[in-house]
Amino acid sequence: MTEHTVKAYGDELNHLTAEVARMGGLAEAQVVDSIVCITRRDVNLAQNIIAHDDKLDQMQIDIERKAIKLIALRQPVAQDLRRTVAAMKISSNLERCGDLAKNIAKRALVVSEAEPMTPLTRSIERMGHLVTGRLKDVLDAYTSSNVTRAVGVWWRDEEVDEHYNSLFRELLTYMMADPRTITSCAHLLFVAKNLERIGDHATNIAEIIHFELTGEDMITHRPKHSDIES
Amino acid sequence: MTPNGSSFSRSVMPMNRDDSASHEASTASGEQTAPAAVSGPSVKIRARDINVFYGEKQALFDVAIDIPEKSVTSFIGPSGCGKSTFLRCMNRMNDTIPICRVTGAIEMDGEDVNDRSIDPVVLRARVGMVFQKPNPFPKSIYENVAYGPRIHGLATGKDELDAIVESSLRRAGLWDEVSDRLLQPGTGLSGGQQQRLVIARAIAVGPEVILMDEPCSALDPIATAKIEELIDELREQFCIVIVTHSMAQAARVSQRTAFFHMGRLVESGATDEIFTNPRDSRTQDYITGRFG
Numbered sequence: 132m133t134e135h136t137v138k139a140y141g142d143e144l145n146h147l148t149a150e151v152a153r154m155g156g157l158a159e160a161q162v163v164d165s166i167v168c169i170t171r172r173d174v175n176l177a178q179n180i181i182a183h184d185d186k187l188d189q190m191q192i193d194i195e196r197k198a199i200k201l202i203a204l205r206q207p208v209a210q211d212l213r214r215t216v217a218a219m220k221i222s223s224n225l226e227r228c229g230d231l232a233k234n235i236a237k238r239a240l241v242v243s244e245a246e247p248m249t250p251l252t253r254s255i256e257r258m259g260h261l262v263t264g265r266l267k268d269v270l271d272a273y274t275s276s277n278v279t280r281a282v283g284v285w286w287r288d289e290e291v292d293e294h295y296n297s298l299f300r301e302l303l304t305y306m307m308a309d310p311r312t313i314t315s316c317a318h319l320l321f322v323a324k325n326l327e328r329i330g331d332h333a334t335n336i337a338e339i340i341h342f343e344l345t346g347e348d349m350i351t352h353r354p355k356h357s358d359i360e361s
Numbered sequence: 362m363t364p365n366g367s368s369f370s371r372s373v374m375p376m377n378r379d380d381s382a383s384h385e386a387s388t389a390s391g392e393q394t395a396p397a398a399v400s401g402p403s404v405k406i407r408a409r410d411i412n413v414f415y416g417e418k419q420a421l422f423d424v425a426i427d428i429p430e431k432s433v434t435s436f437i438g439p440s441g442c443g444k445s446t447f448l449r450c451m452n453r454m455n456d457t458i459p460i461c462r463v464t465g466a467i468e469m470d471g472e473d474v475n476d477r478s479i480d481p482v483v484l485r486a487r488v489g490m491v492f493q494k495p496n497p498f499p500k501s502i503y504e505n506v507a508y509g510p511r512i513h514g515l516a517t518g519k520d521e522l523d524a525i526v527e528s529s530l531r532r533a534g535l536w537d538e539v540s541d542r543l544l545q546p547g548t549g550l551s552g553g554q555q556q557r558l559v560i561a562r563a564i565a566v567g568p569e570v571i572l573m574d575e576p577c578s579a580l581d582p583i584a585t586a587k588i589e590e591l592i593d594e595l596r597e598q599f600c601i602v603i604v605t606h607s608m609a610q611a612a613r614v615s616q617r618t619a620f621f622h623m624g625r626l627v628e629s630g631a632t633d634e635i636f637t638n639p640r641d642s643r644t645q646d647y648i649t650g651r652f653g
Contacts, residue, residue, distance in 0.1 A: 133651040140650065206609060208636045211649045346638030
C-alpha cells in the first residue's frame with residue numbers, strides 16, 4: 132500500500148486500526164478468562180472480569196470518537212473510508228463480546244456456589260475454546276488484513292452452532308434427571324448461549340473485514356438449526 | 362447478520378452490483394476495454410478511440426466512454442492527465458489550436474461531431490461551456506445573456522428576448538439577485554454571480570450538453586455550493602460534464618465519474634462505486650490522496 136501524501140492522515144488511520152487490535156486483544160482475554168471462571172470456579176477472576184468491562188466500553192467510545200473525527204477532518208473515501216467504518220463496527224462488536232464475557236463471569240459467581248457439574252463445565256470449556264479460537268483468528272485476520280483467514284472464520288460458524296445444540300440437549304438431560312440442578316443448568320445454558328453469540332460476533336467481524344478489504348459483501352446463507360428451539 | 366432460513370446451502374459470493382455492467386476499468390496492461398452500455402438514461406455522447414496530439418506530443422490515448430444524458434459526469438485526475446483536453450474535444454474547442462490533431466469518433470446522439478457537415482459554431486451552441494474563471498462579456502447583465510439567442514436568431518422580438526433572458530437567469534438561480542440591475546455591467550457582479558451569469562448565458566441558447574471546466578475553483582464555499590445546487594437542478598434538462606480537481610465535488614455533484622491518468626481513461630463508473638470501491642489501484646491511490 133502506497134503511503135498517504137499527508138502523513139498525519141495515514142498515521143491516524145494506522146492508529147485507529149492499532150486501537151481496534153488492542154481492544155480485540157482485551158476482549159479476547161475477557162472471553163478466555165470468563166470460561167476459566169466457569170471451569171475452575173474462580174470467583175476472584177470473575178470479579179476481575181466484571182471490573183475490567185468498563186475499560187472495553189471506554190475503548191469503544193474512544194475508537195468511535197476517533198473515527199468520527201477522522202471522517203469529519205479527512206473525508207476518507209474508498210478503502211480508507213471502509214477501513215474507518217470497519218474500525219467503528221468491529222469495536223462495537225468487540226464491546227458486545229465484552230458484555231457477554233462479563234455476563235458469563237456473573238453467572239460463574241452463582242454456579243460456583245452449587246455442586247460442581249464437571250461433565251457439563253467440560254462441554255462449556257470445549258465450546259469456549261472453539262469460540263475463543265474463532266475470535267482470535269478473526270482478530271488475526273484483521274491485524275494482518277487477511278481476507279482468506281476472515282472467510283475461514285466465517286465458514287466455521289456452524290461448528291459453534293452444533294456445539295451449542297448438543298450442549299442444550301445435555302443440559303436438558305441433567306435437568307430432567309435431577310431438578311435440583313435446574314438453577315445451575317439454566318445459568319450454564321445462558322453461558323452457552325452467550326458463547327454462541329460471541330461466535331456470531333466473530334462471524335460479523337469476519338464479514339466486516341471482508342467488506343473492508345474487498346469492497347464486496349458476503350451473502351450469508353447460513354443453515355439454521357430449527358431444532359434448537361424444540 | 363445471521364439470516365434466517367434452513368434450506369439454504371452455505372455460499373460465499375460477492376453481491377451482484379446493480380451497475381456492474383457499466384463499471385469498467387482498463388486491464389492491467391493499460392488496454393482500454395470497450396465501455397459497456399450505460400444503464401438508466403440513454404447515451405448522449407459516445408466517444409471511441411480518441412487520440413489527441415499536440416504536435417508530436419500525444420495527450421490522449423484511445424479514450425472510450427459513454428456519457429449519459431440528463432445526468433452529471435465528472436472527470437477527475439491529476440493535472441496534465443488529459444481530462445480538459447478530452448472535454449474540449451466534445452465541442453471541438455481543440456480546432457482553435459493549430460498544432461492539435463484529434464483522431465477517433467465522438468458521437469452526439471449518434472452524429473459524429475467532427476463530421477465536415479457539422480458547423481462548429483452551431484455545435485458550440487448545442488454544447489455549451491463554462492470555464493474556470495468567470496468570463497462575462499464586458500457588457501450589461503442583460504446583454505450577456507441576450508447575446509447568444511440574438512446571434513443564433515432564437516428570438517423574434519424584444520418581448521421574446523426578454524423572456525429568454527429572464528428564464529435563463531431564473532434557471533441559473535441569479536434572477537432574484539440581478540432583476541433590478543439588468544443594465545449594469547456583468548463584470549460588476551461577484552465571482553459566484555459571474556459564474557452563474559455565464560451559466561445563464563450558456564443555457565440561453567438552449568444547449569443539450571454543458572461542459573464545465575473546473576467551474577468552482579475560483580469561488581468561495583458558499584458560491585461553490587450555489588453552483589453545485591444549480592448543477593443538480595440543471596441535470597434534469599441537460600447532459601453535464603464537469604472537470605474538477607475537487608474529489609469531494611465530483612462525489613457530491615456527479616452520478617458517474619471517470620478517472621484519467623497520463624492521457625488514458627483508467628476507470629469510469631457510477632460515482633458511488635468509484636468512491637467506495639474503485640477497481641483500479643491507480644484510481645484508489647489518487648482518490649485517497651496517495652498518488653505519486
